[in-house]
Amino acid sequence: MSAGAVQIAPPAKRRRALPGTLVGAVIVLGASLAMAFFPSLFAPYDPTAFDYNAIMHGPSWAHPFGTDNFGRDMLSRVIHAYRIDMQIAVFATTGPFIFGTIVGALVGYVGGWVEAVFGRVVDAVITFPFLVLVIAIVSVLGPGLRNMYIAVGVVDWVFYARLVSAEVKIQRRLDYADAARGMGYGHMRIIFRHLLPNAITPAVVYLMTDMALAILLGSSLGYLGLGAQPPAAEWGVLIADGKNFMTTAWWVSVFPGIAIVITGLGFSLAGDALADLLRVNR
Amino acid sequence: MTAPSPDRNTAGGGLKVRGLTTTFATPRGLATVVDGINLDVAPGEIVGLVGESGSGKSMTLRSIVRLVREPGKVSGQVEWQGRDLMAMREADLRKVRGAEIAMIFQEPMTALNPVLPVRLQIEENLSAHTTLDRRARRQRALELMNIVGIPAAERRLDEYPHQFSGGMRQRVMIAIALANSPKLLLADEPTTALDVTIQDQILKLILDLRDRFGMSVVFVTHDLGVVAATCDRMAVMYAGRIVETGTVAQVFAEPHHPYTRGLLGSVPRIGAERSMLLSIEGMPPGLIDLPDGCAFHPRCSFATDRCRAERPPLESFAAGREVACFHHQTVAAMAEAA
Numbered sequence: 001m002s003a004g005a006v007q008i009a010p011p012a013k014r015r016r017a018l019p020g021t022l023v024g025a026v027i028v029l030g031a032s033l034a035m036a037f038f039p040s041l042f043a044p045y046d047p048t049a050f051d052y053n054a055i056m057h058g059p060s061w062a063h064p065f066g067t068d069n070f071g072r073d074m075l076s077r078v079i080h081a082y083r084i085d086m087q088i089a090v091f092a093t094t095g096p097f098i099f100g101t102i103v104g105a106l107v108g109y110v111g112g113w114v115e116a117v118f119g120r121v122v123d124a125v126i127t128f129p130f131l132v133l134v135i136a137i138v139s140v141l142g143p144g145l146r147n148m149y150i151a152v153g154v155v156d157w158v159f160y161a162r163l164v165s166a167e168v169k170i171q172r173r174l175d176y177a178d179a180a181r182g183m184g185y186g187h188m189r190i191i192f193r194h195l196l197p198n199a200i201t202p203a204v205v206y207l208m209t210d211m212a213l214a215i216l217l218g219s220s221l222g223y224l225g226l227g228a229q230p231p232a233a234e235w236g237v238l239i240a241d242g243k244n245f246m247t248t249a250w251w252v253s254v255f256p257g258i259a260i261v262i263t264g265l266g267f268s269l270a271g272d273a274l275a276d277l278l279r280v281n282r
Numbered sequence: 283m284t285a286p287s288p289d290r291n292t293a294g295g296g297l298k299v300r301g302l303t304t305t306f307a308t309p310r311g312l313a314t315v316v317d318g319i320n321l322d323v324a325p326g327e328i329v330g331l332v333g334e335s336g337s338g339k340s341m342t343l344r345s346i347v348r349l350v351r352e353p354g355k356v357s358g359q360v361e362w363q364g365r366d367l368m369a370m371r372e373a374d375l376r377k378v379r380g381a382e383i384a385m386i387f388q389e390p391m392t393a394l395n396p397v398l399p400v401r402l403q404i405e406e407n408l409s410a411h412t413t414l415d416r417r418a419r420r421q422r423a424l425e426l427m428n429i430v431g432i433p434a435a436e437r438r439l440d441e442y443p444h445q446f447s448g449g450m451r452q453r454v455m456i457a458i459a460l461a462n463s464p465k466l467l468l469a470d471e472p473t474t475a476l477d478v479t480i481q482d483q484i485l486k487l488i489l490d491l492r493d494r495f496g497m498s499v500v501f502v503t504h505d506l507g508v509v510a511a512t513c514d515r516m517a518v519m520y521a522g523r524i525v526e527t528g529t530v531a532q533v534f535a536e537p538h539h540p541y542t543r544g545l546l547g548s549v550p551r552i553g554a555e556r557s558m559l560l561s562i563e564g565m566p567p568g569l570i571d572l573p574d575g576c577a578f579h580p581r582c583s584f585a586t587d588r589c590r591a592e593r594p595p596l597e598s599f600a601a602g603r604e605v606a607c608f609h610h611q612t613v614a615a616m617a618e619a620a
Contacts, residue, residue, distance in 0.1 A: 173351075174392060175393040178351075179385070179393040181379070182384075183380030183384065183385075184376040184378065185407075185410050197395075197398065198397050
């Protein structure tokens with residue numbers, strides 16, 4: 001290009017081009033959800049059917065992910081595990097997200113000593129190692145998914161509340177918040193209709209990260225025998241199944257691990273895409 | 283334009299402010315940003331509140347409806363249609379705000395919610411104060427957009443504030459404020475952020491609305507041209523106090539306070555003989571340690587020992603005219619001589 005040429009930016013389009021992260025997220029999470037809802041459509045075998053003629057076979061055309069020590073097809077087991085693991089991602093985070101958002105909005109709006117007390121609660125929870133705390137709670141309540149949701153819920157809402165309260169605290173000082181008060185709107189109307197839509201973006205973005213973390217936590221607990229119980233197909237459980245054969249049959253543990261990585265990546269991409277899309281045009 | 287009658291009876295309809303005081307406790311001491319303001323606004327009247335930045339005019343406006351953030355403390359009396367807004371419970375006050383008394387702000391960009399479409403923001407005021415159903419609210423929102431003169435209202439209702447220009451945003455702001463046909467509009471420098479031609483349109487709109495709906499308006503501005511174009515009466519503020527009041531014509535023709543004189547002298551006038559523009563020496567005082575006596579005395583060429591020791595009260599010297607200056611006759615005589 002000659003030095004004198006002036007590049008004139010094309011007029012800004014009303015809609016930005018779809019970010020690549022969004023495309024990636026839709027593909028990964030779409031496939032994950034499809035497998036979670038209709039595993040039988042994708043799994044070539046019954047995930048619980050034993051096949052004594054195919055014990056611990058390595059990856060082949062008949063069994064792309066190999067078979068385990070009972071001859072169960074690993075591909076089918078990984079696919080069927082999507083149901084439980086996607087469930088964990090959604091169920092473990094939705095409650096904390098909703099509750100934490102409401103608490104955070106109220107705390108951020110009220111401020112003062114309420115905020116000071118809340119700050120100490122946050123400190124207490126954050127200084128505690130999350131995984132250890134959850135394992136402790138599950139150990140007390142007993143293993144199983146339901147108790148895992150309870151254990152996560154007790155702790156996890158704090159992170160959402162912290163994000164939302166910080167954001168609401170900023171928003172309530174802006175002119176439009178004053179304008180809303182000047183129009184005589186009630187506190188609840190101001191908090192939830194006017195401030196929250198401006199304050200919720202970080203929490204939504206974190207929700208995506210949190211879903212990936214929930215899957216990690218769910219499989220960790222499954223691995224330790226505190227989460228989903230065998231013979232249910234859950235990635236952590238599958239990895240635990242294969243741990244004794246790691247040197248001779250690596251595929252039993254490795255493929256569920258890859259599924260965790262890919263799904264986690266999908267949620268991360270979704271988080272980035274949402275952060276991009278929800279950025280307010282000011 | 284309807285001329286206000288000289289002896290206004292504000293007991294029934296209008297706004298009557300007595301001894302309005304707003305203080306902020308700061309680490310450096312108590313700042314009195316609004317200091318014992320008295321102000322009357324008759325129905326259908328437009329009163330201009332004029333002063334430099336930091337003179338307390340915006341705070342006065344906010345204090346009237348107790349819209350002052352912590353740690354600000356408001357005291358005094360604000361009588362609105364026979365009720366004292368200062369003594370009212372928060373819940374009752376909310377019924378007045380936005381319904382009977384509405385407010386518009388200087389920065390229409392930041393005073394509108396960036397993530398809600400304007401339709402929702404207009405309807406919000408209706409759903410907060412009326413029992414209109416969804417369809418009636420939609421109808422009214424459209425009507426309001428037309429009243430404030432936004433073209434293609436039907437389509438633009440679903441747009442977001444960032445899709446509107448500055449002038450159009452201020453129109454949206456006014457539409458929201460007008461939703462419940464308020465009797466009093468508190469306008470906080472509504473045209474300051476706009477360029478001059480748009481400013482003129484918005485002023486005409488406010489005048490037109492006053493005539494159509496019989497609204498009273500308190501108009502805060504630092505722009506004397508705006509006051510001359512829109513207001514019936516004006517009050518000049520300095521350091522949180524009112525120093526002079528009167529009809530716009532009276533104050534412009536014969537300023538009695540040296541500060542008013544300085545303000546008027548600092549504005550060039552078309553048609554007048556070319557003369558030096560006056561400027562007011564010095565800076566406005568800090569609100570935490572105001573000078574003793576008259577707050578203006580360090581900048582005033584008329585100041586005497588009495589001004590330094592004693593604070594001049596705001597006193598009436600002619601029908602509808604008040605001034606807070608011991609030497610106001612001298613000042614007025616000077617103005618005439620000049």
